[in-house]
Amino acid sequence: MSADLVRPYVITNGRGLPDNDQFNLITLVTTSDQPRPSQLDPEKRSVLDLCSGGLLSVAEIAGHMKLPIGIVKVLLSDLSSDGYLVVRAPVPPAQLVDVSLLQEVLNGLQARFG
Amino acid sequence: MGSKLDSADGVYLDDAVQIAAKILVVGHFAVGKTTFIGTMSEIPPLRTEERMTQAGAHIDDLKGVRGKSTTTVAMDFGRITLSNKLVLYLFGTPGQERFVQVWEDMTRGALGALILVDPERLKESFPVIDLVEQYGLPYAISVNHFDETPVRPESELREALDLLPETPVISCDARDQKSSADALIALVRYLQTRTDRSTT
Numbered sequence: 001m002s003a004d005l006v007r008p009y010v011i012t013n014g015r016g017l018p019d020n021d022q023f024n025l026i027t028l029v030t031t032s033d034q035p036r037p038s039q040l041d042p043e044k045r046s047v048l049d050l051c052s053g054g055l056l057s058v059a060e061i062a063g064h065m066k067l068p069i070g071i072v073k074v075l076l077s078d079l080s081s082d083g084y085l086v087v088r089a090p091v092p093p094a095q096l097v098d099v100s101l102l103q104e105v106l107n108g109l110q111a112r113f114g
Numbered sequence: 115m116g117s118k119l120d121s122a123d124g125v126y127l128d129d130a131v132q133i134a135a136k137i138l139v140v141g142h143f144a145v146g147k148t149t150f151i152g153t154m155s156e157i158p159p160l161r162t163e164e165r166m167t168q169a170g171a172h173i174d175d176l177k178g179v180r181g182k183s184t185t186t187v188a189m190d191f192g193r194i195t196l197s198n199k200l201v202l203y204l205f206g207t208p209g210q211e212r213f214v215q216v217w218e219d220m221t222r223g224a225l226g227a228l229i230l231v232d233p234e235r236l237k238e239s240f241p242v243i244d245l246v247e248q249y250g251l252p253y254a255i256s257v258n259h260f261d262e263t264p265v266r267p268e269s270e271l272r273e274a275l276d277l278l279p280e281t282p283v284i285s286c287d288a289r290d291q292k293s294s295a296d297a298l299i300a301l302v303r304y305l306q307t308r309t310d311r312s313t314t
Contacts, residue, residue, distance in 0.1 A: 024223060025191075026134040026203050028127065046117065053118040054126025057134060057203060059191055063160030064119065068186075069219075070165060088132060099309050101200075105135055105225065106302045108196025113295030 023073045025059040028088040132199045140207045141230035142238040147206035150288040155192025227253040233266045254282040254301040
């Protein structure tokens with residue numbers, strides 16, 4: 001069934017969005033080595049299929065799957081707590097004023113486009 | 115939908131990438147956000163949707179249970195790998211007040227914002243600038259330069275937009291990669307000066 005034909009709350013079994021901040025738009029995700037179960041929701045299987053190719057941000061997963069961000073977070077949250085995903089958390093806000101991060105961003109932009 | 119994509123197309127990030135940073139590209143409707151992101155992104159720009167509830171927008175019945183309506187906000191975004199361990203995401207965010215819920219998500223953890231401004235439609239930028247300031251996000255102004263646009267003196271623009279003296283104002287053609295990169299570089303340089311100040 002196409003994602004367009006399924007109400008998002010059906011996909012998440014009627015659950016709302018997770019309260020935790022484990023996943024935001026730029027959290028990086030890929031699959032772990034853990035073997036998949038034989039039974040898995042089609043949407044979760046699709047997430048694992050997509051993520052098995054390499055590292056992607058939550059926003060990219062939502063974009064490729066054409067699902068709302070909130071729904072993707074629920075799917076990722078489930079898959080992660082069951083051990084199927086490796087999550088690289090984004091930089092916590094406290095570190096964002098980090099001088100070295102800004103310098104790295106600047107160096108990268110100048111090296112690529114300067 | 116989500117099947118494994120061809121990694122030869124550069125869809126996936128390098129395995130070594132450890133850090134993701136985010137810069138917002140904001141501005142009013144049709145100011146050039148999507149063009150800017152498309153010019154800079156190493157992947158074809160993607161679009162995501164966030165569904166949101168507008169509580170109390172209008173109460174339809176006396177019990178109040180129908181007083182919520184949902185709306186969908188689309189965001190375009192792109193990606194630039196900056197080093198073997200660092201990736202930068204650019205998110206194009208609509209600047210309307212009613213998308214506050216999305217703004218909370220977008221601004222959290224963002225390094226700063228580039229506000230695209232059309233010099234012929236300055237007034238339309240006021241709500242966007244208000245929002246960025248409200249969320250305490252440092253920003254630079256990128257004056258989108260179109261072929262036929264007469265050049266407006268920077269002092270006039272600063273006055274109209276009520277900018278702080280230190281806020282960078284950059285002229286930019288969103289269709290041109292060098293020009294767009296220069297605007298981002300000016301923003302990051304400005305963010306660096308702010309870090310210097312807060313640590314001394």
